[in-house]
Amino acid sequence: MDLLDAVAVFAAGVAAGGINTVVGSGSLITFPTLVALGYPPVVANISNNIGLVPGGVTGAYGYRRELKGQRGLLTRLATASFAGAVIGALLLLGLPPEAFDVIVVALIIIALVLVVVQPRLQKWMLRRREGEHRSHGGPALWVGVLLTGVYGGYFGAAQGILLIALLGIMLDDDLQRLNADKIVLTAVVNGTAAILFTLMWLFGRAEVDWWVVLLIAAGSTCGGLIGASVGRRIPPVVLRAVIVVVGLVAIVNLLA
Structure with missing residues (x-):
């Protein structure tokens, strides 16, 4: 990795950390960047996942006021995120790399669609919640968080958007508090998958580029703090446009 590549990976980490804190789908910045630099998709995905963990921690710290009273x-929901992450990570490690190359294209397309329709999704969930009170979401929310964890453990892009929609539909709470919940649960998924990937690397069952991990970790740490403090001021339309463009580039690179 030369200096320009290192700068690009670090910058992508900063952007991903900030975007994950504000809206989710930051992996649609880092993952395509790594693929464009020539990293194999599975190695890029695993290294990216581990590197984004510190960004989730700093993002949760930035939203600590919104997290009060939600322990x-x-x-309860973190147990679902943990179980889902284990299943998703094991699927990633157990399936052939060729399967990932095909599946991830479909997942990126799904993620891009979610990024585009997120505003309508939020309006819909607000209409569904109107006049109702949901304090815990029940078993249906737990199962939904579990399935989102499987998605996040396997790939991860836009799992935050899935979670914020799910939480908004099933719970009666302020959107900023729901966003704080989303940050914590995605951090649980990424952290669980990262531990599993690291253990598999130690036993020679997974390949990790630790320079990439270090650069994304440093960038996402800064990005998480920035996202919690000033990221809310960035026009959502601009963020979505950037994410969509980068995601389309990733699809072209993977298909090529």
Whole structure:
């Protein structure tokens, strides 16, 4: 990796950390960047996943006020995120790399669609919540978080958008508090998958580029703090446009 590549990976990490804190789908910045630089898709995905963990921690710290009084809910839902992440990570490691090359294109397309329709999704969930009170979401929310964790453990891009939509539909709470919940649960997914990937690397069952991990970790740490403090001021339309363009580039690179 030369200096320009290192700068590009670090900058992508900063952008991903900020975007994950504000809206989710930051992996649609880092993953395509790594693929464009020549990293194999599975190696890029695993290294990216591990590197984004510190960004989730700093993002949650930035939203600590919104997290007050939610320990019970998050403890219950975190068990679903943990279980889902283990399943998704094991699927990534167990399936052939060729399967990932095909599946990830479909996942990126799904993620891009979610990024584009997110505003309508939020309006719809607000209409569904109107006049109702949901304090814990019940078993249906737990199962939904579990499935989102499987998605996140396997690939991860736009799992935040899936979670914010799910939480908004199933819970009666302020969107900023729901966004804080989303940050914590995605951090649980990424952290669980990262531990599993690291253990597999130690046993020679997974390939990790630790320079990439270090650069994305440093960038996402900064990005998480920036996203929590000033990221809310960035026009959502601009963020979505950037994410869509980068995602389309990733699809072209993978298909090529």
